[in-house]
Amino acid sequence: MKALCWHGKSDIRCETVPDPQIQNPGDVVIKVTACAICGSDLHVYDGYTPSMEAGDVLGHETKGEVVEIGSGVRNLKVGDRVVVPFNIACGDCFFCRKQLFSLCDRSNPNADEAKKAMGQSPAGLFGYSHMLGGFPGGQAEFLRVPYADVGPIKIPTGIPDEQVLFLSDIFPTGYMAAENAEIEEGDTVAVWGCGPVGQFAIQSAWMFGAGRVIAIDNVPERLALAASKGRAEIINFDDGPVYDRLMEMTAGRGPDRCIEAVGAEAHGSGSIDAIVDKIKAATYLATHRPHALREAMMCCRKGGTISMPGVYFGYLDKIPMGAFMNKGLTLKTGQTHTHRYLAPLLEKITSGEIDPSFVITHRAGLEDGPGLYKTFRDKEDGCIKVVLTP
Incomplete structure (x- = not known):
């Protein structure tokens, strides 16, 4: 065959x-x-x-x-x-x-x-x-x-x-990602990554009662699909810091639920951590580029939930565990x-x-x-x- x-x-x-x-x-x-x-x-x-x-x-x-x-x-x-x-x-x-x-x-x-x-x-x-x-x-x-x-x-x-x-x-994966996010009626849900899993996470967030969905990517076609089919507000991370934009959109509180649908090969637009990730991965000093996960931890509102369907295999560098612990966040993940x-x-x-x-x-x-x-x-x-x- x-x-x-x-x-x-x-x-x-x-x-x-x-x-x-x-x-x-x-x-x-x-x-x-x-x-x-x-x-x-x-x-x-x-x-x-x-x-x-x-x-x-x-x-x-x-x-x-x-x-x-x-x-x-x-x-x-x-x-x-x-x-x-x-x-x-x-x-x-x-x-x-x-x-x-x-x-x-x-x-x-x-x-x-x-x-x-x-x-x-x-x-x-x-x-x-x-x-x-x-x-x-x-x-x-x-x-x-x-x-x-x-x-x-x-x-x-x-x-x-x-x-x-x-x-x-990808449909069950996006759906379980939304389920793991523990969405409550009216919540603001931010989704990092508008590839296929991200698109289904957006669709599923509405099914679980989200009040707003914000989609984050830098690929025009993916953002357009998230806006048209997913009815999401969009952020192009090439246009400036995602944190600043999310704080502006949520009156400083941050999104209630964050879905990290990127995984091991995240990109960032000029951010120092993303540049370091890329250099380390290229020189075999690190196994992954977890920029999106770090950003979700920093952006999520206090007491919020991060759902991570993004795939990882090894060890992650520079994860902001201080922010994660002190903000009382929950992380749910898994195949x-x-x-x-x-x-x-x-x-x-x-x-x-x-x-x-x-x-x-x-x-x-x-x-x-x-x-x-x-x-x-x-x-x-x-x-x-x-x-x-x-």
Whole structure:
């Protein structure tokens, strides 16, 4: 089959690799009908994700059709249309029973490697390093799905792939980010980063009762989408200090809830900490650029909540813990418990409350994937979200 494979920093290739096979009774194999490039895939592309190996198949946003089932599968049959969560969960361990699916104790076969880096292992992930299981991803013609009775959700006929594809990751991720923000009716919510996850965090903030949503970025197309589809007030951080603007907009109090939807590769417009981050990362003196997280901690009102769906892997530098502690802030984060949100968010789609395809700007075949990784990373051609059809 054809698949997008990682071969090093900024080196993605469309190659022929072996077709996936059923390995365990609970597996299914799906024919991929739509997949996407995620913002967190760019951390892989830029070399920030540890324990990648040359030839790894990428991708964790996947929609397809079941073509083969293991002997133990009961909930699916050949021909079913399914969306596959980006994380893999057994459904029966201590954490899965608490619906903390991204913390599954059984789905990462390389848990010992993850423990060395993080103390304990989260769930296995598709297409996202050997530390998290080494599972081939879904930017391919076919995908093996473990624990298939637990993960994939069946999609009714008549719903286009593009409307449901993002149930695999970015819609639940934005929704859980808004949930973690502990939004109260009428709150002012500031969202750092207007990429795909940020766009869904904006949409979800309204669902949780926000009174105002303020979107922060410097990419014109993303800010325009946040304003038009997200009904957000916008701040372009190239126009001056974000802190000053947020204080002006909130009468000096700061936003009640802050969502940091940027993660490990934050940019800043001339701020000293962002410049130092960039230099340290380029010279391998630091692993991340957490400018957006620092800024959220400084801007959030006293007693407020910061929700952080942005992805990090290692240690962060110069975090203002003094501000965090003395302002009495709460930080909630984590990989998304995707399985928990599949059914309720599918209902929002089928009822017409939201059409998640609004974020798509680029559609192409799998063979165009390597070039579109660069386009997406460099924010060229108005690129916000790429969907690939194998």
